[in-house]
Amino acid sequence: MELNNILVVGLGQCGCRITDGFKSLNPELTPIYINSSEYDMLDCKHIRDYNKHIFNGADGSGKDINKALEFIIEDKPRLLSFLDKFSQFKYMLVVSSLGGGTGAGTLTEFCRIVKETYDIKVGVLSIMPSLTEDKLSLDNALTTLKELSSNKFLELVDSVTVANNGKVKGGNYAKINRQIVKGFSQALTLTTDSREERIDTSDLSKVFLNNKGYLSILPMPEYCDSIEESLLEARENNIFVCNSEDMECGYGAIVLNEEYNLKEVASLINSDETLFKSHDKEDPNKNMILLGGCSFPRDIINDLRTELRTRNAKKVERKLGLDDEEFDIDERKKKIMSSLSENGNSISRNRRRTNNINKILDDEDIDF
Numbered sequence: 001m002e003l004n005n006i007l008v009v010g011l012g013q014c015g016c017r018i019t020d021g022f023k024s025l026n027p028e029l030t031p032i033y034i035n036s037s038e039y040d041m042l043d044c045k046h047i048r049d050y051n052k053h054i055f056n057g058a059d060g061s062g063k064d065i066n067k068a069l070e071f072i073i074e075d076k077p078r079l080l081s082f083l084d085k086f087s088q089f090k091y092m093l094v095v096s097s098l099g100g101g102t103g104a105g106t107l108t109e110f111c112r113i114v115k116e117t118y119d120i121k122v123g124v125l126s127i128m129p130s131l132t133e134d135k136l137s138l139d140n141a142l143t144t145l146k147e148l149s150s151n152k153f154l155e156l157v158d159s160v161t162v163a164n165n166g167k168v169k170g171g172n173y174a175k176i177n178r179q180i181v182k183g184f185s186q187a188l189t190l191t192t193d194s195r196e197e198r199i200d201t202s203d204l205s206k207v208f209l210n211n212k213g214y215l216s217i218l219p220m221p222e223y224c225d226s227i228e229e230s231l232l233e234a235r236e237n238n239i240f241v242c243n244s245e246d247m248e249c250g251y252g253a254i255v256l257n258e259e260y261n262l263k264e265v266a267s268l269i270n271s272d273e274t275l276f277k278s279h280d281k282e283d284p285n286k287n288m289i290l291l292g293g294c295s296f297p298r299d300i301i302n303d304l305r306t307e308l309r310t311r312n313a314k315k316v317e318r319k320l321g322l323d324d325e326e327f328d329i330d331e332r333k334k335k336i337m338s339s340l341s342e343n344g345n346s347i348s349r350n351r352r353r354t355n356n357i358n359k360i361l362d363d364e365d366i367d368f
């Protein structure tokens with residue numbers, strides 16, 4: 001990919017910080033910063049008056065994705081005159097968190113506006129909150145991930161990738177951001193000059209731009225004892241979310257050091273179109289599997305749902321004074337229901353409790 005053809009767009013605080021990191025590592029990239037608050041972007045080094053847009057009249061959303069959606073809808077004319085200044089770019093990488101308000105709440109509408117208005121390829125890099133974060137962040141992430149993984153959205157944009165904050169213990173954002181920026185930048189520049197099996201810019205563009213669907217980025221470690229072990233280690237440490245077993249793709253690229261057998265790795269990947277493969281003799285750090293047009297890794301959506309359900313069941317129990325060692329949701333529900341019908345409280349109190357439980361369950365969007 002020609003880095004000077006790429007516009008990196010930060011939406012919200014996390015998106016703007018990572019965008020700034022992209023510019024620091026790759027001076028050829030052009031960053032722009034879109035947010036609902038100036039204050040959020042004080043630590044961005046490359047922000048200037050001409051490359052920032054603050055939604056009209058906004059001062060943060062307080063993690064409210066609906067409020068953020070209102071910002072972008074109402075501010076569309078101003079946003080478009082800002083974006084017009086950058087209409088020469090061929091590829092846009094939109095970066096946003098999934099757990100906040102501004103970035104998550106404007107992400108899908110932003111992509112829709114851009115695709116409707118400009119002839120440009122759009123890739124999305126979104127940041128999933130750690131499962132230990134507050135409930136509102138997880139709720140926002142669940143809602144936004146449902147949108148991102150819908151066929152409607154995957155057909156609209158050209159690729160979607162998710163990075164997972166939960167992969168770095170302690171949630172050190174500076175460290176996470178460095179890993180994300182380094183890995184994605186390596187993917188963007190995964191060309192090789194190897195004589196036999198060279199990967200050039202046009203090959204790589206196909207992986208990024210000629211696929212619709214999920215883009216899997218899998219940085220590989222030094223070769224372990226077998227390819228299976230190497231893949232296991234790669235998946236375990238990967239900050240980018242990938243499908244755990246499924247290696248189907250449209251166009252893909254693998255660049256590995258000479259310890260790996262390219263044919264063996266390629267035989268594990270099922271590509272509809274083409275798999276570009278090469279050893280990189282010059283740069284032994286360029287060890288990566290890059291697959292475009294994959295199916296969306298739905299496991300992350302299920303993980304979020306399970307975490308929210310578990311928290312919700314605990315909350316209901318706390319209200320009822322139950323103490324349960326088990327975490328099975330159906331068991332919990334049975335216990336709660338039998339406790340309600342068995343204890344000798346007055347019918348009206350029980351009814352009030354049942355109503356309360358139902359209300360809590362409804363609030364949490366839980367379907368038993």
Ligand SMILES: Nc1nc2c(ncn2[C@@H]2O[C@H](COP(=O)(O)OP(=O)(O)OP(=O)(O)O)[C@@H](O)[C@H]2O)c(=O)[nH]1
Nearest residue numbers: 012013014061063097099100101102103129137173
């Ligand atoms: N990797 C990474 N994640 C971040 C960073 N800052 C925030 N996050 C994640 O993003 C979520 C909060 O989203 P922000 O991007 O700060 O929110 P926002 O888009 O500015 O929206 P507001 O709620 O309106 O401020 C948190 O739940 C974290 O998961 C960062 O610098 N790096």
Ligand SMILES: [Mg+2]
Nearest residue numbers: 013040060102
């Ligand atoms: Mg913010």
